[in-house]
Amino acid sequence: MKDERLARAALTRLTEPGDVRVVDALLQVGAVRLYDDVLAHRAADRLADDAAGRLPGLDPEAELQQAADLGIRFVIPGDLEWPTQLDDLAHSESVSELAGVPIGLWVKGPLRLDSLVDSVAVVGSRSSTTYGEDIARRLGAGVARAGRCLVSGAAYGIDQAAHRGALAADGRSVAVLACGVDRAYPAAHRSLLDHLATTGAVVSELPVGCAPLRLRFLSRNRIIAALSSGTVVVEAALRSGALHTAGWAASLSRPLMGVPGPVGSAQSQGVHHWIRKGAASLVTGPHDVLELVGGAGQYLQEEPRGPVLPRDSLNRRHRHVLEAVPLRRCAGLDSIAATAGIALLEAQTALGYLARHDFVVRAEDGWRLGPRATADLPGA
């Protein structure tokens, strides 16, 4: 197991996350043999060539020790802490030519990754609106209050707002980075990341010191989707990276949710498109999300209903009669019956019932509306 861990640590340094050649080789020959092959320049598919530039100075044993000194551990498949939901990546379709279970995860923070099985990912645009940030905060808080962990990136905008919502609700939160967990990207999120590393966890496939290259965000996105039991996209323009994370959730057949917004907002365009094509479910708040990621019936919410009006308790015929009573003046029985299209005797009985229940009041020359007859005018 020590060789396995060393080999995997070295491979996270030598290769790029999500490289399908590495995934295939790991399946075929295992980590120890693959590492040996790279060292001996025997690895196929040009893997050895590509890794060659990273061999000088490589020392996985020292690297693991240095990481440990920084409070960073390296979690690999087979460890008790390994979040086995990541193994679903072995069977999911590739997205952007990336795929596969990570070689291992570099982790900083007290939260054990195997506790993330019911976590919820909240992702979205960096260039978010205050509307989106407000929702992300509410979702983060709602997820936290349900006792679930929040998973996101560490970008400006939605990621940040979601973390802050979870932290404000004393919840646990995990940031998955596209660079080493010792680095703060963006730099302005140094204290947020420090806080997450103290109370939750900061996670990456990339070893200490690695830079946040663009393509690493794409492979990082699959970790966010695969760690969590469902992904919510709060705001995303048509080219937003958040939609890439959404693609991974869909590829993993995990619940994918989107928060709608004003149709004129470019930041909601991507979300609307995914809801429209049926790939994402529309959610409006934490309750919707928890219902969709919850166990069967665990968070089933009541069908939302508008206010119940007094007249809702009346049967159809009584309502017909009630509506035939004019709004602002009295009417006689004959007139009411004719307007309602209800037989005279039945209309009379109905008016008696309606009077006993304060919907109508008997007047000198007929009937008029009573206190329980709401004054709201009919209409669509």
Add this chain to the structure above:
Amino acid sequence: MKDERLARAALTRLTEPGDVRVVDALLQVGAVRLYDDVLAHRAADRLADDAAGRLPGLDPEAELQQAADLGIRFVIPGDLEWPTQLDDLAHSESVSELAGVPIGLWVKGPLRLDSLVDSVAVVGSRSSTTYGEDIARRLGAGVARAGRCLVSGAAYGIDQAAHRGALAADGRSVAVLACGVDRAYPAAHRSLLDHLATTGAVVSELPVGCAPLRLRFLSRNRIIAALSSGTVVVEAALRSGALHTAGWAASLSRPLMGVPGPVGSAQSQGVHHWIRKGAASLVTGPHDVLELVGGAGQYLQEEPRGPVLPRDSLNRRHRHVLEAVPLRRCAGLDSIAATAGIALLEAQTALGYLARHDFVVRAEDGWRLGPRATADLPGA
């Protein structure tokens, strides 16, 4: 046919629209016989009793003449002008205990009802927001520009905005009322209704003079849904009558669409709920609507895409190399190759390609980013 028309005109006066007893009786004995039965107090299911109060003074022949004098015609099944799409109501499930093909339609305006087969209904809250009204106007205009007729009610808010949008685009528009077409409800929409009656049509199941009772809005809603090829709900709180119209569209298996809005807006709650439960498709503008109600492929729109960036044209390996070039300084070939995880020779060839396409520039001590390498930072 004259007897049939007289009988039907009388029956629209004697009974309430959508009454399932009338619908059944019409199917079983026809309009002429049913009218006779009501006159002779022989009609079953208490129909004769209910109609009794409306018999005094009944004179359908005079009524048709008076209507004609007001420019109002009475269109019945079998007429060339009859909009046969209404016949689908014979097979749709009842909603709110109402059902059935209308007995006939009282119509004012030059627009022939048989031209409404590809019309689009736009409905929504009376208590709309400026957001909703703006969208309703855009939808009305978009439907009109596509050469289709708009169908709605005549209420404040969304109905009004949709009509105004269609009229502003020189389109045709139809209002379906819950009262006689000679009446203006609400009174403030007198001039709107007059304009529609001059350029389009105002339609009702109810004969001249009938008042807009609450339950008549419910039966009216089925005409809106059944006349049009699809229904769009722009804004609707949870108890909005617009959702009742939506129920008819669903019952008729016609395309039902909803426009999303801010999740905090009560006026969007009903729409979000219908989209969420999968009953309505999310639409963001006229193009989405036309695609859903159009004939196969008639309005198929391109998959919406974000802006295409220069680097999109690069293959994966070239992008790896490009991203390994630092943002603000030069780097040597060795460093770039190691960062990219790409073999040295291939990285060199790639840098040559990238230089020829202005993504990188050769410098004294290596390479730096060129003019086509966008400065946008990586991130989610």
